Amino acid sequence: NAGVTQTPKFRVLKTGQSMTLLCAQDMNHEYMYWYRQDPGMGLRLIHYSVGEGTTAKGEVPDGYNVSRLKKQNFLLGLESAAPSQTSVYFCASSREETYEQYFGPGTRLTVT
Amino acid sequence: EDQVTQSPEALRLQEGESSSLNCSYTVSGLRGLFWYRQDPGKGPEFLFTLYSAGEEKEKERLKATLTKKESFLHITAPKPEDSATYLCAVRSTSGTYKYIFGTGTRLKVLA
Numbered sequence: 001n002a003g004v005t006q007t008p009k010f011r012v013l014k015t016g017q018s019m020t021l022l023c024a025q026d027m028n029h030e031y032m033y034w035y036r037q038d039p040g041m042g043l044r045l046i047h048y049s050v051g052e053g054t055t056a057k058g059e060v061p062d063g064y065n066v067s068r069l070k071k072q073n074f075l076l077g078l079e080s081a082a083p084s085q086t087s088v089y090f091c092a093s094s095r096e097e098t099y100e101q102y103f104g105p106g107t108r109l110t111v112t
Numbered sequence: 113e114d115q116v117t118q119s120p121e122a123l124r125l126q127e128g129e130s131s132s133l134n135c136s137y138t139v140s141g142l143r144g145l146f147w148y149r150q151d152p153g154k155g156p157e158f159l160f161t162l163y164s165a166g167e168e169k170e171k172e173r174l175k176a177t178l179t180k181k182e183s184f185l186h187i188t189a190p191k192p193e194d195s196a197t198y199l200c201a202v203r204s205t206s207g208t209y210k211y212i213f214g215t216g217t218r219l220k221v222l223a
Contacts (some may be wrong), residue, residue, distance in 0.1 A: 102158065
């Protein structure tokens with residue numbers, strides 16, 4: 001039981017490049033989330049999903065897109081990376097919306 | 113506006129020196145308050161969920177309590193391995209699915 005896994009762990013992009021971050025969970029959770037964590041700021045919700053085939057915007061969605069084609073996977077895409085997107089990205093999942101979230105190990109992204 | 117404030121930002125304790133971390137919140141309606149532990153370079157790890165004022169939860173040296181305005185994470189006789197950042201989050205009853213996280217308290221326990 002791996003819980004929540006994220007790939008890659010580290011990535012360096014140049015401004016304008018694109019990439020996809022992959023999140024996978026093996027707990028059969030309905031809800032999945034993408035957050036970013038920046039120094040001095042709390043975790044901020046980018047996008048979330050309440051089930052397979054559904055996605056919705058969170059607090060800071062601009063510049064990101066997501067897809068949830070399979071229940072266990074939640075993808076976060078950056079179409080044209082900007083230096084402001086340099087951050088640590090965390091994926092999380094939960095059984096229901098009021099339940100605790102389980103987090104992945106994070107992806108450290110640097111955009112130069 | 114829903115808001116979560118944690119204090120202090122950082123705390124240094126000697127091993128065995130008990131203390132408390134504070135999480136003050138303002139939400140339209142509380143559906144749950146969560147405490148997480150985050151070690152450097154890792155994702156947050158769930159500790160407790162509290163749903164209503166007066167509720168308490170315990171785990172080893174940690175005890176979480178909840179009032180209508182704030183939550184405390186009490187650490188009794190801490191050990192160096194308790195060193196971490198402790199995050200508080202709330203889920204409000206507003207229509208948007210949103211957990212609001214505080215910026216955390218960095219705890220360092222010295223041997």
